[in-house]
Amino acid sequence: xxxxxxxxxxxxxxxxLALLSLVAPNWLIFTTTxxxxxALVVMGVVMLMRAGLVSFGQGLxxxxxxxxxxxxxxxxxxxxxxxxxxxxxxVTVGVAMILGLLVTRYREIFFAMLSLAFSMILYxxxxxxxxxxxxxxxxxxxxTILGFLPGSGESSSRIALLMALALALGVALFLNRYFRxxxxxxxxxxxxxxxxxxxxxxxxxxxxxxxxVIAAAVGSIGGSLTALAAGHVDxxxxxxxxxxxxxxxxxxxxxxxxxxxxxxALIFTLVRTYAIELAPNAWxxxxxxxxxxxxxxxxxxxxxxxxxxxxxxx
Amino acid sequence: xxxxxxxxxxxxxxxxxxxxxxxxSVGVMGMAATASAEESFKVGFVTFLSGGASGPFGVxxxxxxxxxxxxxxxxxxxxxxxTKGVNGxxxxxxVVDEAGGPTKQVEEYRNLVQRQDVNAVIGYISxxxxxxxxxxxxxxxMFTIAFDCGTSxxxxxxxxxQYMFRTGLDxxxxxxxxxxxxxxxxxxxxxxxxxxxxxxxxxxxxxxxxLAMEQLxxxxxxxxxxxxxxxxxxxxxxxxxxxTQRPDIVHSSMWGGDMESFTAQANVxxxxxxxxxxxxxxxxxxxxxxxxAPNGTILGGRGPFGGxxxxxxxxEWFTEAYIAEHGTPPSYPASKAAQAVLALxxxxxxxxxxxxxxxxxxxxxxKGAEFESVSGTVRMALAGxxxxxxxxxxxxxHFEDGxxxxxxxxxxxxxCVSAPDGYNAQQWIKExxxxxxxx
Numbered sequence: 001x002x003x004x005x006x007x008x009x010x011x012x013x014x015x016x017l018a019l020l021s022l023v024a025p026n027w028l029i030f031t032t033t034x035x036x037x038x039a040l041v042v043m044g045v046v047m048l049m050r051a052g053l054v055s056f057g058q059g060l061x062x063x064x065x066x067x068x069x070x071x072x073x074x075x076x077x078x079x080x081x082x083x084x085x086x087x088x089x090x091v092t093v094g095v096a097m098i099l100g101l102l103v104t105r106y107r108e109i110f111f112a113m114l115s116l117a118f119s120m121i122l123y124x125x126x127x128x129x130x131x132x133x134x135x136x137x138x139x140x141x142x143x144t145i146l147g148f149l150p151g152s153g154e155s156s157s158r159i160a161l162l163m164a165l166a167l168a169l170g171v172a173l174f175l176n177r178y179f180r181x182x183x184x185x186x187x188x189x190x191x192x193x194x195x196x197x198x199x200x201x202x203x204x205x206x207x208x209x210x211x212x213v214i215a216a217a218v219g220s221i222g223g224s225l226t227a228l229a230a231g232h233v234d235x236x237x238x239x240x241x242x243x244x245x246x247x248x249x250x251x252x253x254x255x256x257x258x259x260x261x262x263x264x265a266l267i268f269t270l271v272r273t274y275a276i277e278l279a280p281n282a283w284x285x286x287x288x289x290x291x292x293x294x295x296x297x298x299x300x301x302x303x304x305x306x307x308x309x310x311x312x313x314x
Numbered sequence: 315x316x317x318x319x320x321x322x323x324x325x326x327x328x329x330x331x332x333x334x335x336x337x338x339s340v341g342v343m344g345m346a347a348t349a350s351a352e353e354s355f356k357v358g359f360v361t362f363l364s365g366g367a368s369g370p371f372g373v374x375x376x377x378x379x380x381x382x383x384x385x386x387x388x389x390x391x392x393x394x395x396x397t398k399g400v401n402g403x404x405x406x407x408x409v410v411d412e413a414g415g416p417t418k419q420v421e422e423y424r425n426l427v428q429r430q431d432v433n434a435v436i437g438y439i440s441x442x443x444x445x446x447x448x449x450x451x452x453x454x455x456m457f458t459i460a461f462d463c464g465t466s467x468x469x470x471x472x473x474x475x476q477y478m479f480r481t482g483l484d485x486x487x488x489x490x491x492x493x494x495x496x497x498x499x500x501x502x503x504x505x506x507x508x509x510x511x512x513x514x515x516x517x518x519x520x521x522x523x524x525l526a527m528e529q530l531x532x533x534x535x536x537x538x539x540x541x542x543x544x545x546x547x548x549x550x551x552x553x554x555x556x557x558t559q560r561p562d563i564v565h566s567s568m569w570g571g572d573m574e575s576f577t578a579q580a581n582v583x584x585x586x587x588x589x590x591x592x593x594x595x596x597x598x599x600x601x602x603x604x605x606x607a608p609n610g611t612i613l614g615g616r617g618p619f620g621g622x623x624x625x626x627x628x629x630e631w632f633t634e635a636y637i638a639e640h641g642t643p644p645s646y647p648a649s650k651a652a653q654a655v656l657a658l659x660x661x662x663x664x665x666x667x668x669x670x671x672x673x674x675x676x677x678x679x680x681k682g683a684e685f686e687s688v689s690g691t692v693r694m695a696l697a698g699x700x701x702x703x704x705x706x707x708x709x710x711x712h713f714e715d716g717x718x719x720x721x722x723x724x725x726x727x728x729x730c731v732s733a734p735d736g737y738n739a740q741q742w743i744k745e746x747x748x749x750x751x752x753x
Contacts, residue, residue, distance in 0.1 A: 031425070134513055236416070277408075284364060
C-alpha cells in the first residue's frame with residue numbers, strides 16, 4: 001500500500017503536533033486536545049453534510065461517548081482509556097443502528113429536526129436521572145492507558161493529547177479514503193440527485209444508513225476523548241446548542257477536505273478563549289463578528305484558503 | 315468554482331492582514347501575560363456574565379467582589395482588614411464568564427492558571443462547574459475558593475482536599491433550615507407542596523427538604539411537587555395544579571427571574587393567599603418584589619447574607635459601599651462574593667511569607683481558620699477545614715410604604731443545619747440528625 005500525498009501530510013502534521021507538544025505551554029496542549037475531540041464530532045457532521053443532510057443532533061453521539069466513559073469507569077470499573085472509548089463506540093453504534101433505520105428516511109429540515117429531537121430525548125432522560133447527578137453530571141475516574149497510569153499534571157495532559165492525536169489521525173486517514181471510496185462518492189451523488197443514484201443500481205437507503213452509523217461512531221470517539229480530558233461529563237453534551245456549535249464549526253471549515261474540521265475547531269476554540277480573556281462581558285460579540293467575517297469572505301469555509309493557493313500556483 | 319478564484323486584490327490583502335494581525339496578537343498576549351506576574355497578586359474571578367444566572371447572581375457577585383477588591387487596594391476596609399493590599403501586594407482581578415458548561419469551564423480554568431498565571435481563583439455559581447473544577451484544582455495545585463455553588467457532593471468527590479475551599483454553605487443547610495423554620499413558626503401546617511426547576515439543584519433541594527420534613531414535622535403530608543423547566547417563565551399550569559391540592563405551604567428552590575415570576579404569578583392567581591411560600595433563595599428578590607410577594611412570604615438567603623447579614627463593621631461598610639455604587643442594598647450573591655474575597659485576603663495576610671504567597675501557604679492559612687466577614691465570624695470547620703460552617707437564617711418578607719424588610723428572622727447555628735464531617739448529608743437527615751446542636 002503506497003501512501004498518497006494527503007496521507008503523508010496528515011501523518012506529518014500529526015507527528016509535528018506531537019513533537020510541538022513537548023515544548024508548547026500546558027494550556028495550549030489541553031485546548032488542542034479539546035479542539036481535536038470537537039473536530040471528530042464535527043467530522044461526523046461533515047460526513048452527513050456531504051450526503052446533503054444537516055444534523056442538529058450530533059450531540060447525541062458526543063454525549064453517549066462521554067457518558068460511556070463516565071459510567072464505564074464508575075460502574076464497571078473499567079479504567080483503560082482505549083477500552084472505555086471502544087465501549088462508547090459499541091454503545092453508540094448500537095443506538096445509531098436503530099435510530100438510523102428511521103432518520104435516514106428523512107431529508108432536509110425533517111432530518112435536522114428529528115436528529116435534534118433524539119438528542120434532546122437523551123438530554124431529558126439524563127436530567128431526570130437523579131442518581132447520575134442530573135444536570136450537575138459527575139466526574140470521570142482516573143484512567144490508565146495500556147496499563148500505564150498517566151498520573152497528574154503536565155505529563156497527563158500531554159498523554160491525553162497524544163492519544164487524541166493518534167485516534168484522530170487514524171480516523172482522518174480512514175475518512176480520507178472513505179470519502180473517495182464508492183460509498184463516499186455515492187453520498188455526494190445522493191446529495192446531487194437521489195433518483196439518478198437509484199437508477200444506477202445503488203441503494204441510497206443503504207448508503208445513507210452506513211454513512212450515518214460511521215458518523216455516529218466518529219462522534220462518539222470525540223465525546224469519549226472530551227470526557228477523558230476534561231474529567232467530567234454532564235447532560236449539556238446532548239443539548240441542542242452544543243450540536244449547533246458542531247454544525248457551525250463544520251460550516252466554518254468547509255466540507256472540502258478531511259483536515260478542514262480540525263483547523264476550524266482549533267481556530268474556533270482559540271478565538272473563543274482569547275475573546276473571553278479580552279472582553280469578559282462581550283466575548284460572544286467578538287466571537288460572532290470574527291465568525292461572520294470568515295463566512296462573508298470565505299463562503300466555502302476556511303479550507304478554501306488552501307485550495308485557492310494551490311490553484312494560483314498551478 | 316471559478317468565481318472564488320478571482321477575488322479582488324483588496325480582499326486578499328484584507329484577509330492576509332487580518333490573519334497576520336491575529337497571529338501576532340496571540341503571540342504578544344502570551345508574552346504580556348507572563349510579564350506582570352510578580353508585582354501583584356492576581357486572582358481569577360469566575361462568575362456568570364451572560365445567560366439566565368447573570369442578572370440575579372453573576373453580575374451582583376462580580377460587583378460585590380469588585381467593591382471589596384477596590385477597598386482592599388485603597389486600604390479602606392474596616393478592621394481587621396485595614397491594611398493595604400493582600401499581604402502588601404496589589405490585588406488584581408481577571409474576570410471570566412462562567413457560561414458554557416463544565417467542559418468549557420475546565421478549559422478556561424486551565425487557561426487562567428497556565429496562560430494568565432493567576433495566583434488564586436475565586437468563583438463558580440453552578441454546582442456542575444464546581445464539581446468539574448474541584449478535581450482540576452487539586453491536580454493543578456491551585457488555591458481555589460468556591461463562593462456560591464451549593465452541591466453537597468463537592469467534598470464527597472474530592473478525597474482529602476488540599477487546595478479547594480468553599481466559603482459558603484451547601485444546599486442541604488438551606489433546606490434543613492427551611493424545615494426547622496416551618497416547624498417552629500408554622501407547626502400547624504399539614505399540607506406541604508413544592509415547585510422546583512427541573513434540574514439538579516431543584517431535585518436535590520426537594521429531596522433534602524422532604525427528608526428533613528419527615529423528621530421535623532412527621533404530621534405534615536407532602537401533597538404535590540411541580541417541576542417546570544428552567545427559565546420557563548410562565549407557571550400557570552403549575553399554579554393550577556398546586557391550587558387543586560390546597561397546600562398550606564409551598565416550598566420552592568427556584569432562583570432569580572424564575573423565582574420572581576413564579577411569586578408574582580402565584581400571588582395574582584391567589585395561590586399565595588391560601589398558602590405561604592417558603593423560598594430558599596428568596597432574598598435575592600427582597601428589594602425587587604416591590605410588594606408583588608404577599609407579606610409573610612418566607613425568604614432564605616443561603617446563609618447570613620444579603621438582608622440577613624448581622625450588624626458588624628464589615629457588613630455596615632459593605633452595605634453602604636454597595637448602595638453608594640449601585641443604588642440598592644447588596645443581595646446574597648454579592649455578600650457571598652465579598653466573603654470569598656475577604657477569605658483570600660485573610661489567607662494571604664496570614665500566610666507568614668514575604669511577597670506572593672504560594673497556593674500551599676494560602677491553603678495552610680485558610681484551612682480550619684476563623685475569619686471575620688460580612689456575615690460575622692466564619693469558621694472553616696467542615697470537610698477537614700475546607701468548607702465553611704455558618705448559621706442559616708430565614709425570615710418573613712414585609713413591604714410597607716415602599717420599604718421592604720425582613721421580620722421574625724430566625725437563625726440556626728451551623729451545627730444545627732449542616733451534617734458533621736464523615737456523614738453523607740442525606741444519611742445524616744434520615745438518621746434523625748445525629749450530633750445536632752441547635753443552641
